[in-house]
Amino acid sequence: MKITVQVLGLDIGGANIKAASSDGNSEQLPFAIWKSPEQLADRLRSLQLLSSLQPGLVALTMTAELADCFPTRAAGVRFIVQAVTSVFPQIPVRVWLTSGEFCTAEEAYDLTELAAAANWHALATWAGRAVPQGPALLIDVGSTTTDLIPLSDGTPLPTGLNDLQRLATGELLYSGVRRTPVCAIVRSLPLQLSEDAEPQLIPIAAEFFAATQDVHLLTGSLPEEPQCTDTADGRPATREAALNRLAHQLCCDATDIAPAQLTAAAEFVAEQQLQQLLAAIRRRLNELASQHPQQSHRIRVLLSGSGAWLAA
Amino acid sequence: MKITVQVLGLDIGGANIKAASSDGNSEQLPFAIWKSPEQLADRLRSLQLLSSLQPGLVALTMTAELADCFPTRAAGVRFIVQAVTSVFPQIPVRVWLTSGEFCTAEEAYDLTELAAAANWHALATWAGRAVPQGPALLIDVGSTTTDLIPLSDGTPLPTGLNDLQRLATGELLYSGVRRTPVCAIVRSLPLQLSEDAEPQLIPIAAEFFAATQDVHLLTGSLPEEPQCTDTADGRPATREAALNRLAHQLCCDATDIAPAQLTAAAEFVAEQQLQQLLAAIRRRLNELASQHPQQSHRIRVLLSGSGAWLAA
Numbered sequence: 001m002k003i004t005v006q007v008l009g010l011d012i013g014g015a016n017i018k019a020a021s022s023d024g025n026s027e028q029l030p031f032a033i034w035k036s037p038e039q040l041a042d043r044l045r046s047l048q049l050l051s052s053l054q055p056g057l058v059a060l061t062m063t064a065e066l067a068d069c070f071p072t073r074a075a076g077v078r079f080i081v082q083a084v085t086s087v088f089p090q091i092p093v094r095v096w097l098t099s100g101e102f103c104t105a106e107e108a109y110d111l112t113e114l115a116a117a118a119n120w121h122a123l124a125t126w127a128g129r130a131v132p133q134g135p136a137l138l139i140d141v142g143s144t145t146t147d148l149i150p151l152s153d154g155t156p157l158p159t160g161l162n163d164l165q166r167l168a169t170g171e172l173l174y175s176g177v178r179r180t181p182v183c184a185i186v187r188s189l190p191l192q193l194s195e196d197a198e199p200q201l202i203p204i205a206a207e208f209f210a211a212t213q214d215v216h217l218l219t220g221s222l223p224e225e226p227q228c229t230d231t232a233d234g235r236p237a238t239r240e241a242a243l244n245r246l247a248h249q250l251c252c253d254a255t256d257i258a259p260a261q262l263t264a265a266a267e268f269v270a271e272q273q274l275q276q277l278l279a280a281i282r283r284r285l286n287e288l289a290s291q292h293p294q295q296s297h298r299i300r301v302l303l304s305g306s307g308a309w310l311a312a
Numbered sequence: 313m314k315i316t317v318q319v320l321g322l323d324i325g326g327a328n329i330k331a332a333s334s335d336g337n338s339e340q341l342p343f344a345i346w347k348s349p350e351q352l353a354d355r356l357r358s359l360q361l362l363s364s365l366q367p368g369l370v371a372l373t374m375t376a377e378l379a380d381c382f383p384t385r386a387a388g389v390r391f392i393v394q395a396v397t398s399v400f401p402q403i404p405v406r407v408w409l410t411s412g413e414f415c416t417a418e419e420a421y422d423l424t425e426l427a428a429a430a431n432w433h434a435l436a437t438w439a440g441r442a443v444p445q446g447p448a449l450l451i452d453v454g455s456t457t458t459d460l461i462p463l464s465d466g467t468p469l470p471t472g473l474n475d476l477q478r479l480a481t482g483e484l485l486y487s488g489v490r491r492t493p494v495c496a497i498v499r500s501l502p503l504q505l506s507e508d509a510e511p512q513l514i515p516i517a518a519e520f521f522a523a524t525q526d527v528h529l530l531t532g533s534l535p536e537e538p539q540c541t542d543t544a545d546g547r548p549a550t551r552e553a554a555l556n557r558l559a560h561q562l563c564c565d566a567t568d569i570a571p572a573q574l575t576a577a578a579e580f581v582a583e584q585q586l587q588q589l590l591a592a593i594r595r596r597l598n599e600l601a602s603q604h605p606q607q608s609h610r611i612r613v614l615l616s617g618s619g620a621w622l623a624a
Contacts, residue, residue: 068521068545071556072565117563163563167515168505172563174518183496184518193480203479206456206486206496208520209380233380244383251429251475251484253384 005056008049008088011119012062012080015143015179015230017043021053030230034067040083058093059102060084061119065112066163074112081108081115096122098161117163120147120172124156127302135292136300137284141307143178143213146277147171148284151302152292173280175273177222177307178213181232182249185212185273189250189265191257199264204249208232212273214242218266221309242266277311317368320361320400323431324374324392327455327491327542329355333365342542346379352395370405371414372396373431377424378475386424393420393427408434410473429475432459432484436468439614447604448612449596453619455490455525458589459483460596463614464604485592487585489534489619490525493544494561497524498584501562501577503569511576516561520544524585526554530578533621554578589623 007022014033020026031043065076085093085105094102097114098121108115120140127138128151136151148171150157159169166172175185183206190199209232216222217239228237233248235241243254243262254262289296303311319334326345332338343355377388397405397417406414409426410433420427432452439450440463448463460483462469471481478484487497495518502511521544528534529551540549545560547553555566555574566574601608615623 066560066563068560072567164514164568167563168512174515180518200480202476203486206492248378248380251378251479255384256476
């Protein structure tokens, strides 16, 4: 007799909760955990998926433990595991570890260093099935960060395991298509100060006035989301509001600068972000090639994430 | 008969309200206007200065109109002028303009472009009394920004008048000693990944996890302020909490990195900020020298602001 257990997969990020079920459904809920961590359990209970799913097992990954509402990442891991088990008290909760295996919720309390920021590793382990032979690079472009994970014969072989090591090796790039502050990508924006002047680079305000979502709204790469107010100023994710947010980086309102100029400035930021991303990808590919000299021309590239289009 | 009128000077910034009275008192109130602009009038009423002062005139400057709670800077100017006049309904309110004169509150509604971000000009006009002859440079290092204002024979002679022009000319540097995000000053921090390794530059998280106040707390340039929680994570402005905030920029907790290493990283950021500031000052001094070839060796420098020590 074979008993099929429905599995609920949860990825608790700092800005979004992602859920997927073994019957093929998935769901994403915006949830800025640093603003109200105590609401995590209620937010999980509100998942639409749960109305038609009776999970027999919960598989958990996370990155939200880095949110600065938690005094330490270890405390964050424990808080998140505790919130999830409180929502599913009757069901086993299993937590993915960067050592490449699941542990129980109780074990995760002690293995916080392996449970922290392990979602990239879970993704890479799963994606490895698609490239069972030879070297490959998984490029996962998210809203906040980009993971560049080397694989060999279907197994993730990252040099770094925790986020610090991954930043150091360039396997974690803190750049994504929605949440990255413009002032963390560029120091200045091009602008014509008068109609007949050449565009000049103008240093921008060191404030979180605009993010990459605004940039990609203005270049047309991302669609408007009038209902979404998870933006720098809490106004909607529309092109009109994005124009004003980007103008603010120059201490101006959108009424002070022609829309075409602001769009050109957005294209400049998008190009800088892309070049930073491509440089990081090139370094990873070169390293993979040097590790696999016989197969250096057969490195496969896997693209995933909400910002996969950026690297495509 | 000479009637002496007590004057209340107000500078409404985005993060602080500054007040000074003509009887020689002054006061600074933290007030993050973007979080609750509707509380501005109440906050003004709470000024200690007012318990012993019956002002006959209010002199107003501002920079808070850029806060992203306001749809436009013009709307911000009007909101601020309206809040101030509502607190002092019986007293004339005069608003300083970058054209170098005061206007009435009513006039300010129409002259928003001149009233916006005029506090640097008011300071420079006043400071000009100290340097009545020859060229001078006023360096005002604040919590968020630094103003570099050329003076000639006691009169401010800036090339730019609004913030956009001042960013373009380098007369406004968006760098200060408390609020500037670390990720807007540096892209990476030096760290030894093991005890016998050389320090290597590690790309940091593009998040507002730590600010220059944390940096200068750790280098010892700023004192601890346990009561102050106007920090990136809302925890106190102490060295211990600052260690954790800076560690977060590397996706770590303070428990993961030795305090000496984090202090060295803070010194690196402080040095980068100082070099950026010095480069901007040098450009201003060279320009002043070329404009005053006869007096190029007699340029006087005036230092002011809560971060004057940084440039000293």
